[in-house]
Amino acid sequence: MKNLSLFERAKKVIPGGVNSPVRAFGAVGGNPPFIKWGCGSKIYDEEGNEYIDLFMSWGPLILGHGRKEVIQKLTEAVLNGTSYGAPTELEILLAEEIIDSLPSIELIRFVNSGTEAVMSAVRLARAFTKRKFLVKFDGCYHGHSDSMLVSAGSGALTFGIPSSPGVPEEIAGLTIVLPYNSSEGVKELFSKRGEEIACVIVEPVAGNMGVVLPEKGFLETLRDETKKYGAILIFDEVITGFRISEGGAQGAFKISPDLTCLGKIIGGGLPVGAYGGKREIMEMVSPSGPVYQAGTLSGNPLAMTAGLETIRILKKEKLYDILEERTRKLAGAIGKILKEKGIPHWLNQIASMFTIFFTNEQVKDLTTAKKSDITLFKKFFHALLKRGIYLPPSQFEAIFLSTAHTDEDLEKIISAVEEAVKEI
Ligand code: PLP
Numbered sequence: 210m211k212n213l214s215l216f217e218r219a220k221k222v223i224p225g226g227v228n229s230p231v232r233a234f235g236a237v238g239g240n241p242p243f244i245k246w247g248c249g250s251k252i253y254d255e256e257g258n259e260y261i262d263l264f265m266s267w268g269p270l271i272l273g274h275g276r277k278e279v280i281q282k283l284t285e286a287v288l289n290g291t292s293y294g295a296p297t298e299l300e301i302l303l304a305e306e307i308i309d310s311l312p313s314i315e316l317i318r319f320v321n322s323g324t325e326a327v328m329s330a331v332r333l334a335r336a337f338t339k340r341k342f343l344v345k346f347d348g349c350y351h352g353h354s355d356s357m358l359v360s361a362g363s364g365a366l367t368f369g370i371p372s373s374p375g376v377p378e379e380i381a382g383l384t385i386v387l388p389y390n391s392s393e394g395v396k397e398l399f400s401k402r403g404e405e406i407a408c409v410i411v412e413p414v415a416g417n418m419g420v421v422l423p424e425k426g427f428l429e430t431l432r433d434e435t436k437k438y439g440a441i442l443i444f445d446e447v448i449t450g451f452r453i454s455e456g457g458a459q460g461a462f463k464i465s466p467d468l469t470c471l472g473k474i475i476g477g478g479l480p481v482g483a484y485g486g487k488r489e490i491m492e493m494v495s496p497s498g499p500v501y502q503a504g505t506l507s508g509n510p511l512a513m514t515a516g517l518e519t520i521r522i523l524k525k526e527k528l529y530d531i532l533e534e535r536t537r538k539l540a541g542a543i544g545k546i547l548k549e550k551g552i553p554h555w556l557n558q559i560a561s562m563f564t565i566f567f568t569n570e571q572v573k574d575l576t577t578a579k580k581s582d583i584t585l586f587k588k589f590f591h592a593l594l595k596r597g598i599y600l601p602p603s604q605f606e607a608i609f610l611s612t613a614h615t616d617e618d619l620e621k622i623i624s625a626v627e628e629a630v631k632e633i
Contacts, residue, residue, distance in 0.1 A: 273613020
């Protein structure tokens, strides 16, 4: 009952009881457990229940909860103070590590969230091109800045808010929305309005309508068309950066964007964001150039420390192949169980992220993602939660595996799925 009483208490002082909407279980029903602590692949709630965590703080915790080396570095760092508002060597070290892995980035600026990174990158693209319009794709989520709350994914999708009240029509009107994976749509738009478009922003692998992979030629088309018409190509790699590979999705798909937005993993579980790219563009950012952007806690020493240690471990231990193999094994086993039970499903997986959609149809964009049987997802979610497996509480999110998930965890998840499907 402690979880429930905390939720009731939270609702008295925090809108909906949560500080980010999807945490409230609105999409799956019921009440969220209140988490007391996490360790490795597990989280524990206030009532002492243990869960194998399959959303890992929505992506940042690729090394699991409380990875020893990260905690040790953080502990040392915190003893030196928590913020100075003055430059530190840590910021250079993290910038150098990122630039070393993502060659499209020549200069990088740290901020405090993915939302801030995207908002700043879009401002920069508009300033650089002296154009107003931006193109995004249906079901992609790029944080909650006004221009991006138009046909957004993630919580905005889960809650069925295509755009939020409070976003003036004049601002939403500058955002052009196209279906994900529609190369033809992109070509047609550019042929008509190419000279007006400041930038195209895309999740190179979408993670916010569930996982949706780019079809062959889609990212190439974005690169070609933006180049041809002098628009900026922004890859939002807030999820995929250091997740899909050390070089992110751009490394895996071998496409070099003009600007990249990062977050999540590069902060190792602390609040962070970053945007970076071609020197020529980034030099327009204040104080090198006229495009204003600032932040009291940007480049915060604790976030830099956690991010730096996380990236160093990822590089040193070369963990991506193992993670991918484990994820494929898990997703494959779940798929097999669903197939044996005759439950319609479609699995999209890449590296250590995947989504199970409850539809037979291939999921390649928002329209096909929405064909998933949400009622079945809700039942599946609760049947697993009851058995100590915590999926992201929405159909339209990605399941993330970490290096802390053991073979034993995978076996437990698979047996729980076997039991759960009998119930649903
Ligand atoms: N971009 C993508 C692709 C995301 O998935 C998210 C958050 O989930 C964001 C941007 C916004 O990041 P934040 O929640 O740190 O503001």
